Amino acid sequence: MIKKLSLFFSVLFLVACSESGGVSSPNNKITTENDSLAGMLLVHADNSVVSLGTNDAKANVNERPEMKVTMDYDFSIGKHEVTCGEFNSLMKPLTGLELECSSDKIPATNLTFYDAVLYANERSKAEGFLDTAYTYTSAEFDEKKRCTNLEGFVFHPEVDAYRLPTEAEWSLVALKYWKTSEAWTSENSDFKLHEVCSKTDSSQSVCDIVGNAMEWVNDWLGYFCDQPVKNFIGPPDGGSNDERVLKGGSYHSKADVIKLYNRGDTYMVTSATKADYVGFRLAFGSIPDAEWMGKDCKAITSRVSPLANSAALRSKTGTFHVKLAFRNNPMGNIAFIDYSSGMLSVNEISDSLDAYHPEISPDGQKVAFCTRYEGVSSYNKSTKAYSALYVRDLKESGSGLVKLDVESAEIPRWRVLENGDTVIVYVTDADDNTEESSFKKASTWQVKFSNGKFGKPQKLFDGAYHGGISEDDRLAVSGSKQLRARIAAKGSNLSGKAVDTVWYKNGKEAEQACNVSIAKDGSKRTLFLDFGGKTGQKFVGENYGTHKRLLIADSTGKLIQSVEAPNGYAFDHTEWVSGASDLVVATLTNADYAHGKIVLVNLSDSSIVDLAEGDELWHPSLWVKTIVPPSGDDKLNLDSACAYMTEKTNIYTRIMKVKMDYFWKYKDSAEVVVIGSSRSFAGVDPEFIKSGFAINMSYSAQDLMSTNFFVKNYILPLMPKLKTIVLALDYDRWYVKDENWIDWFSNIPGYEYDKNHNYWQDGFIGDMVAASQAALNPNEYEYELFGYHRGMYKSTTVGWGSDVPPIDYDPLWFDYDKLRYNYNLQKLLEILEFARNFEVNVVGVIYPQSPNYTKTISWGRYGPTRDAVEIIKQSVQKLVDKYPNFKVLDEYKDGNHDYAEGEFSNEDHLGLEGAKVITARIDSLLKTLK
Numbered sequence: 001m002i003k004k005l006s007l008f009f010s011v012l013f014l015v016a017c018s019e020s021g022g023v024s025s026p027n028n029k030i031t032t033e034n035d036s037l038a039g040m041l042l043v044h045a046d047n048s049v050v051s052l053g054t055n056d057a058k059a060n061v062n063e064r065p066e067m068k069v070t071m072d073y074d075f076s077i078g079k080h081e082v083t084c085g086e087f088n089s090l091m092k093p094l095t096g097l098e099l100e101c102s103s104d105k106i107p108a109t110n111l112t113f114y115d116a117v118l119y120a121n122e123r124s125k126a127e128g129f130l131d132t133a134y135t136y137t138s139a140e141f142d143e144k145k146r147c148t149n150l151e152g153f154v155f156h157p158e159v160d161a162y163r164l165p166t167e168a169e170w171s172l173v174a175l176k177y178w179k180t181s182e183a184w185t186s187e188n189s190d191f192k193l194h195e196v197c198s199k200t201d202s203s204q205s206v207c208d209i210v211g212n213a214m215e216w217v218n219d220w221l222g223y224f225c226d227q228p229v230k231n232f233i234g235p236p237d238g239g240s241n242d243e244r245v246l247k248g249g250s251y252h253s254k255a256d257v258i259k260l261y262n263r264g265d266t267y268m269v270t271s272a273t274k275a276d277y278v279g280f281r282l283a284f285g286s287i288p289d290a291e292w293m294g295k296d297c298k299a300i301t302s303r304v305s306p307l308a309n310s311a312a313l314r315s316k317t318g319t320f321h322v323k324l325a326f327r328n329n330p331m332g333n334i335a336f337i338d339y340s341s342g343m344l345s346v347n348e349i350s351d352s353l354d355a356y357h358p359e360i361s362p363d364g365q366k367v368a369f370c371t372r373y374e375g376v377s378s379y380n381k382s383t384k385a386y387s388a389l390y391v392r393d394l395k396e397s398g399s400g401l402v403k404l405d406v407e408s409a410e411i412p413r414w415r416v417l418e419n420g421d422t423v424i425v426y427v428t429d430a431d432d433n434t435e436e437s438s439f440k441k442a443s444t445w446q447v448k449f450s451n452g453k454f455g456k457p458q459k460l461f462d463g464a465y466h467g468g469i470s471e472d473d474r475l476a477v478s479g480s481k482q483l484r485a486r487i488a489a490k491g492s493n494l495s496g497k498a499v500d501t502v503w504y505k506n507g508k509e510a511e512q513a514c515n516v517s518i519a520k521d522g523s524k525r526t527l528f529l530d531f532g533g534k535t536g537q538k539f540v541g542e543n544y545g546t547h548k549r550l551l552i553a554d555s556t557g558k559l560i561q562s563v564e565a566p567n568g569y570a571f572d573h574t575e576w577v578s579g580a581s582d583l584v585v586a587t588l589t590n591a592d593y594a595h596g597k598i599v600l601v602n603l604s605d606s607s608i609v610d611l612a613e614g615d616e617l618w619h620p621s622l623w624v625k626t627i628v629p630p631s632g633d634d635k636l637n638l639d640s641a642c643a644y645m646t647e648k649t650n651i652y653t654r655i656m657k658v659k660m661d662y663f664w665k666y667k668d669s670a671e672v673v674v675i676g677s678s679r680s681f682a683g684v685d686p687e688f689i690k691s692g693f694a695i696n697m698s699y700s701a702q703d704l705m706s707t708n709f710f711v712k713n714y715i716l717p718l719m720p721k722l723k724t725i726v727l728a729l730d731y732d733r734w735y736v737k738d739e740n741w742i743d744w745f746s747n748i749p750g751y752e753y754d755k756n757h758n759y760w761q762d763g764f765i766g767d768m769v770a771a772s773q774a775a776l777n778p779n780e781y782e783y784e785l786f787g788y789h790r791g792m793y794k795s796t797t798v799g800w801g802s803d804v805p806p807i808d809y810d811p812l813w814f815d816y817d818k819l820r821y822n823y824n825l826q827k828l829l830e831i832l833e834f835a836r837n838f839e840v841n842v843v844g845v846i847y848p849q850s851p852n853y854t855k856t857i858s859w860g861r862y863g864p865t866r867d868a869v870e871i872i873k874q875s876v877q878k879l880v881d882k883y884p885n886f887k888v889l890d891e892y893k894d895g896n897h898d899y900a901e902g903e904f905s906n907e908d909h910l911g912l913e914g915a916k917v918i919t920a921r922i923d924s925l926l927k928t929l930k
Contacts, residue, residue: 030172034204035076037127037284041206043173045071050172052232053224054261058801063261067224069168069232073288077165077173078281080196080207081107081215082119090122091115097145105195107213107279113244113271114139114147116164116216116280123282124161131156133163137307137610140648148272149648152307152610155218157233157290164218165283167245168232171260174209174248180255183211189251191810193277210258213279214250214265221245221263225297236292236303237345242270250277257806266808268651268700295396296350302330304614306337306344308600310647310776312609313339316602317580320776321625324585325358325367325394326598329616334358334367336394337612340625341779342647342654346612349398353390357411360394360578360623361422366449367394368412368424373619374466375480375514378408378429389426391449395780404447404454411466414578415446423448427464427478434481434510439463444476460495461486467516469494470524475555477526479516485526485557503557506534515574521581524555529571536562547571550584550601563606569597579624587617636766640753642775652744654778655681655699658786660750661777662695664768666790667719670695672926675710676728677702678793679847683910684726687789688919691926692723696791702728703736704827706745711831713759716838724926725835729844729888731872732860734824735813750775797902797911800850805907811858814868825875832883839885841929844876845922846890849908854895861908866894889925891918 035042053059053066085104092098097115099108108119118139121132137152155163165173182199189211197207219234221243238244246269249258265278291299313322325336328348334355335348349355356373360366372378372387379386389409393400410430415423429442442464448455460469465486467477473495474488483504489497503526504513511533519525530536531546539559540549547570552561565571569588572595577583582603587595598620600609611620642664645657671692674684678700686694697710707727715725745751754760760768778786788794814821828844835842849860859869880886891897903914910918 030176032173032176032205035284037076039079040076040282040284041079041204042074042076043169044074045172047072048172050168050175052168052171052261054259058798059259059261060263061796062221062223063263065224065226067226067232068228070228070230071168071172073231073285075165075169075283075285075287077169077206077283079202079205081213081279081281082116083196084108087111087119090126091119094122095141095145095147097141097147102193103195106193107196107208109193109213109279110274110276111279112146112148112274113216114150114153115274117150118147119280120162120164120282127162129161131159131161133157133159133161146274150271151309151312152305153271154305154307154613155233157287160284160286162282162284164216164280166233166287167217167219167247167263169283170209170215170217170247173206174260177206177209178260180210180258183208183249183255183258184251185211185249185255185258186252186807187255191252193251208248210248211253211255212251213248214246214253214275214277215248216278216280217245217247218283219245221269222293222295225293227297229291229293229299231287231290232299233287233290233292236294236300237305238270238343239295239345242343242345244269244271244273246278252277252808252810254804254806256804257802266806270650272648272650294348294350298350300331302615304328304335304346304612304617306346306612307597307610309344310339310342313600316583316600316609317577317624319625319774321364321774323360323364323394323623324598324611324620325360325623326612326620327356327358327618328614329595329618334369334398336367338779340777341782342645342649342776343779344647347396349392349396351398355390357619359412359414359621361391361414361449362416362578364623364625365394366391366400367621368414368449370410370412370426372410372430374411374430375432377431378410387429389424391424391452391454400452402452402454404457406445406457409445410464413466413468415469421448422450425460425469427466429464430466430480431464432481433464433478433484439478439484444469461498463500467526467528468518468520470518470555471520471522472524475518475524477516477518479513479528481512481514482510483513483516483526483528483553483557503553504528504530504533504535511535515572517575519576519581520578521576523581525560526553526557527551527574527576527584528553529574535559545570547589550574550586552603561603563601563603563608566608573619575619575621577622577624579626583622583624585611585620585622587620636771637753638771638774640749641766642750642768642772643753644748644750645776645778646748647776649748650744652699652701652740653748654782655786656697656745657776658778658783659695659697659699659791661772662787662791663697663714664772666693666695667714669693669721670719671721671723672726673697673715673719673722673724674726674791675702675707675715676726676845677730677733679730679909680726680728680845682793682795682905683847683915683918684845684922685789685792685912685915685919687792688916689923689926691923693721694790696789698728698791699786700793701736701740703730703733703740704824704831705736705738705741708827708831709741709745712834713754716834716840717759717761722838722840724841724843724929725831726843726845726922726926727831729828729846729876730860731846731869732809732858732862732864734872735809735817735820735862735864737820737823792915795905795909795911795915797913798905799901800852800904800907803852804855805850805852806861807856807858807863809862811856811863811865813862814864814871821872825872828876829879832879832886836883836885841885841887841926842883843922843925843929844886844888845918846888846892847908847918848892848897848899848904848910848914849895850904851895851897852907859894860892869894887925887929889922891921 084101087108136150222235386408465476672694681698
């Protein structure tokens with residue numbers, strides 16, 4: 001019996017796998033020989049070209065278009081998948097993880113991507129290699145000792161060590177050894193693993209590259225581009241859904257549907273996915289001049305890696321709503337990380353503009369920047385242009401770009417005035433301020449910014465005070481190369497009578513200072529760096545080097561605090577964090593003066609948290625949203641209330657977080673609730689239900705255990721206007737019991753919090769809508785995709801695909817495991833009892849699947865046989881006869897339905913057009929109900 005992936009149906013790509021197309025190699029010079037490394041084969045790529053993906057229009061969207069990859073380096077690859085015995089002998093003593101083995105020679109499976117990379121690291125250490133291919137800051141394990149997260153995870157392609165093969169490497173090798181006729185597939189495997197190389201001899205070849213266990217490869221899942229790329233290693237990160245690539249098919253796949261270009265499984269694959277048919281093989285060797293493929297189809301040779309997750313940021317700032325923006329110097333673009341979604345994806349705004357000193361707006365929605373940087377003249381002699389100031393949306397699209405229409409503007413800083421106006425303070429020139437006369441020639445200005453437009457610029461005073469202005473408008477600071485201050489006279493402000501002075505001195509001699517900024521919390525503290533000056537050394541009590549100390553002065557210029565940089569590093573680009581006291585964001589430079597890290601410094605305890613690393617990261621700006629609990633919520637624990645996802649949870653809980661947001665928003669007005677699996681998630685559009693206001697609370701891979709939970713605890717007792725529940729009757733998925741619920745929802749704090757408050761059936765103690773907004777939330781992309789039309793999945797229309805659709809579960813499961821069928825029948829019965837008590841109707845919908853299942857022994861995608869389904873139908877009909885409030889709408893009709901292929905997204909899911917049809921039919925039935 002097969003245990004399916006514990007991560008979901010391909011919710012992002014509800015499309016069919018085509019039988020046509022594949023991977024070709026127009027210039028394949030690959031040769032192989034036995035390696036000195038045990039169990040490995042040395043591969044000589046010799047500038048071979050391998051084609052990844054396909055141009056077949058029916059292939060999955062992430063498998064198109066065909067992309068040619070040139071490889072000019074040698075690498076080693078495992079002759080077979082790592083075996084269960086090999087894995088246990090190395091990992092059990094180290095982590096306590098011991099896989100269940102029917103034989104030591106079967107592939108090691110039912111492990112996560114992180115388990116695989118930990119094994120690769122440990123083999124590198126065991127064989128005496130100096131470094132590992134993967135680094136991380138901390139590891140997290142579940143109760144079964146499987147690794148579910150590696151905090152600060154980074155892959156280093158430049159390191160000679162054991163690792164997983166890249167998708168390009170795996171595909172190049174597969175071209176030479178791909179033989180479906182010599183593979184363990186559903187036709188001959190009896191739906192179970194077999195010992196490695198039991199079909200082919202591995203003495204001088206690679207075996208099981210197709211079938212037996214599906215294999216992890218090293219790459220994140222991204223899109224292909226119709227352009228050549230060299231030494232390709234995938235996208236730089238996992239994007240909005242943290243997806244990984246699987247290759248090769250498995251023992252439960254039909255041989256004729258396994259394609260070389262396939263990149264995943266029926267269910268979505270993330271780094272924490274595990275399944276008893278997913279394993280891995282090792283590769284070895286550095287990848288010279290490795291190239292990632294960016295989202296804009298530009299090959300990049302450097303990338304930015306996030307190192308701290310949302311929980312780490314929340315522990316320092318008190319909220320998940322944190323954003324980091326910075327300049328990716330090799331690209332010249334603004335990059336940013338939005339921690340509020342829990343997904344550590346680095347987004348980059350690609351543009352021809354050279355962007356320096358980005359600063360995030362007070363509402364977190366915009367970013368201001370300029371085209372020159374501190375310490376140089378605003379006039380660029382090479383371009384014959386002055387520095388310009390821009391504002392744009394803090395989104396990957398970089399939309400809403402507007403330019404301030406002045407001759408020169410540098411170092412933008414946002415302020416909110418007492419009258420509520422949002423303004424940007426800037427200077428005309430941020431050059432070296434050592435000479436008094438040149439400093440005075442420049443000036444400080446502010447301009448109102450509202451509704452995406454600049455107002456009329458207003459000059460504040462002479463002197464380039466680009467370090468900021470205090471909230472009370474009585475202190476301004478600047479630094480490059482002197483720490484200058486402008487202090488308002490008593491009874492005046494900075495634009496009136498004021499004194500300009502130099503603060504940081506050794507006696508009468510000014511000492512060098514730079515990276516100056518004023519605190520944004522009203523304390524009027526000044527942050528700066530120096531060059532190991534005598535004044536700083538005297539304050540600290542020891543000698544130190546340039547930028548080795550972060551210095552803090554009070555409102556009079558007196559030093560009050562110092563924080564030392566980590567050993568081997570110096571600070572640069574220091575800035576106060578907006579929206580938080582005692583927090584500073586900075587870059588760290590190494591001995592070669594490379595800005596390799598962005599860090600968060602906590603002044604209260606001098607602790608330092610690594611936020612990101614890359615080749616050259618400049619000018620960080622960290623924004624923290626101030627969360628003010630709504631009135632009456634003093635008893636509502638905002639750490640737990642509506643915390644229906646964490647930064648580590650999978651896509652199912654993320655989708656359900658979107659749905660729970662809709663639930664709290666519409667619980668008092670909804671009359672119809674749609675709930676069930678991905679078939680109802682993609683198949684029912686609330687906008688087209690006219691008989692009552694509807695929301696869709698389905699999520700991919702939802703089962704009757706989960707449906708029962710949400711109906712019993714939320715939908716029925718807390719929705720006063722509810723008339724009808726529309727639920728999915730997925731008879732072929734009645735093999736699922738409660739294992740998904742336990743894995744995905746049992747330890748989520750929000751549901752535990754609701755349970756501890758009797759699911760609020762005794763009354764509320766706060767504003768749940770506001771609490772839901774304050775909690776960790778999916779990103780904008782996910783809200784758009786998963787929350788379309790009040791909760792429908794915004795799918796694509798591709799069609800039901802080939803004449804022989806996939807069967808992803810043993811069709812005979814009903815015959816040997818009726819306990820699971822009885823379990824689901826009981827859950828349905830409980831739902832009907834609950835609904836009857838609340839006088840609510842229940843409509844069970846059997847969603848259409850490909851009519852081509854009639855050509856197989858399987859009733860649907862997951863079985864069972866048609867005879868078994870007849871037994872299930874008879875049981876459900878008895879419930880229809882017993883409960884007047886229960887109706888069944890069969891739109892599948894055992895494959896004899898009237899839906900067109902163009903109304904399908906894939907073999908067992910409707911697309912947007914099909915959803916309109918079935919929703920109209922559901923609505924017609926709803927109108928007949930009392």
